[in-house]
Amino acid sequence: MKSALIFPILIPVLTAAACLLSGPNRTVQRAISMTGAALLFLAGIWLLREVHTAGIIVVQLGNWPAPFGITLVADYLAAVMVAVSGFVGFAVAIFALADVDAGRERFGFHPLYHVLLMGVCGAFLTGDLFNLFVWIEVMLMASFVLLALGGERAQIEGAVKYLTLNFIASGLFLTAIGIIYGATGTLNIADLAVRLRDESTAVPLAAAMLLLGAFGIKAGLFPLFFWLPASYHTPPVAVSAVFAGLLTKVGVYALIRVFTLIFTGMPEITHPLLIWLSVLTMITGVLGAAAQYEIRRVLSFHIISQIGYMTLGLGFFTVAAIGASVFYIIHHIIVKTNLFLIAGAIRYARGTNELKQLGGLYRDYPWLGVLFLIPALSLGGVPPLSGFFAKLALITAGLSLAQWVAVTVALAVGLLTLFSMTKIWAEAFWKAEPADAPPHPKKAVPVLMLIPICTMATVTVLIGIFPSVLLDFSNAAAAQIMNPQLYIDAVLRPTP
């Protein structure tokens, strides 16, 4: 059924509207928000199933045929991104019940959260470059407010940096759209693929570089990533967890879309460039993390280094490598969101995320230590967790292309990631609590925080035990991506 494609956008918008209409009553808003998040998760699963049975699904909004109208497209990649976003959105919504204070809820946390999810899902599902811009703006506007909501000094400082860099990215994106529209007269991605795929002239190259700049900033690629660690540790944990899991992935997703569908006519320029940017991103991210002593800042820098792995697969540009990227994205969304949630649980228990003031957590909360180790070791790539298979697939793909430098860096960065994770473990959990630690009563971590943390840890372990399920899926998605004719035919030659 084609309408499966509409619901991941329709559900969050109606949830946001219902939250606004329900008035300031906290309990009602929470109930609506939870229902909406659960429905979105189910809609994501449904969409994934439909794509699995029926192939690429296309809806022409308003019944105007492509390339004139607005197209929504779901292939494997888009559908799985929506499904994972629904999962993360639901999990973090549960966590937020215990984490977000009444003041923020009164000023509209719940509607904004759903607008954010709508922007994310819309960006994954759109088949039109200008609509991609619009969805990313929807997502950014909600994220600006969520970031600044509460008005703490650090929050506003982080929000200003975040806002400035993202505005520059939006400007680049819009410039690229202008150039492309001027040169081709269309912005439908499938139609652009037909017109620009084999072009190697200056205009598509200029547009490709502008888009690389725009999506690179949004994904957190080297060298314009510094907005991310400057802002992600300031808002409530639920907000930074959903940012960490989803927002940069929209940038990566957009990069994968345009550099596999549209700008493939100049592989000798674009793909080595992507590889080198990825390598530098991995190195700077992981070195930046080594210098940090605040848990969420450490984790923020690790987002950047991990983004490098995802775009590295795109740079390799083989089915196996892009499959590895898809696997990596899915694994990383779950693991990174979970690590931020655990940082939130630590902050709840001890009132701080500064490693220097933490200690002795293992004695007071041994199970929290175990729950931390699962995503932390997975992030570092320790077998048999999900991260090991993600790295293994990527490195195998790199070796078969004889990309020695990139493979060496990927391995070394994995080791340094492990170093950072053991640093958090040793400082927060293992060492004795320092004398100057802020006073805190010993309190149990709320169940509402533990449910999402445990669920995501379970998923991480399950991916590790049954990697072939996700690996087969990622490779099917990659095969679909690397055969753009499928996408083009689905959009431009619709079967009634």
Add this chain to the structure above:
Amino acid sequence: MDSLLLRTAARIIVPVQLLWSVYLLVRGHNEPGGGFIGGLLAAGAIILHGIANGMPAARQLLRVRPQTLIGLGIAAAGLSGVIPMLAGLPYLTGVWGFGFPTLVAGTLKFGSPLLFDVAVYLVVTGVGTLLIFAAAEDGEEG
């Protein structure tokens, strides 16, 4: 601001402006106008009332919270796209029902695009008044 001139003028301008905003809304599908500009005019009328008689009076004139208008508008916009889906058409396809003649604006035709325009009108009115209320009352939440 306390000004007899402004209050007297507002008493005449506000109703005319509100009526004009609805006129712009309904003629907007095929001619200049539409939900956005209509909503701006409506918000402007309410704010004019607020400048002349104080923001509490403007809130009273609006009767509902601006947030409610925004929520209603967003919901209506989302649902206006669902109507064609009931007929098996793609999301947001325009479906038209019956039309009836009006004296000033030609034939008024009911359909899902009209509902969408009304939704835009509500959202713009809500956002416009919310922003000015917040600025005028120095950030106090109502």
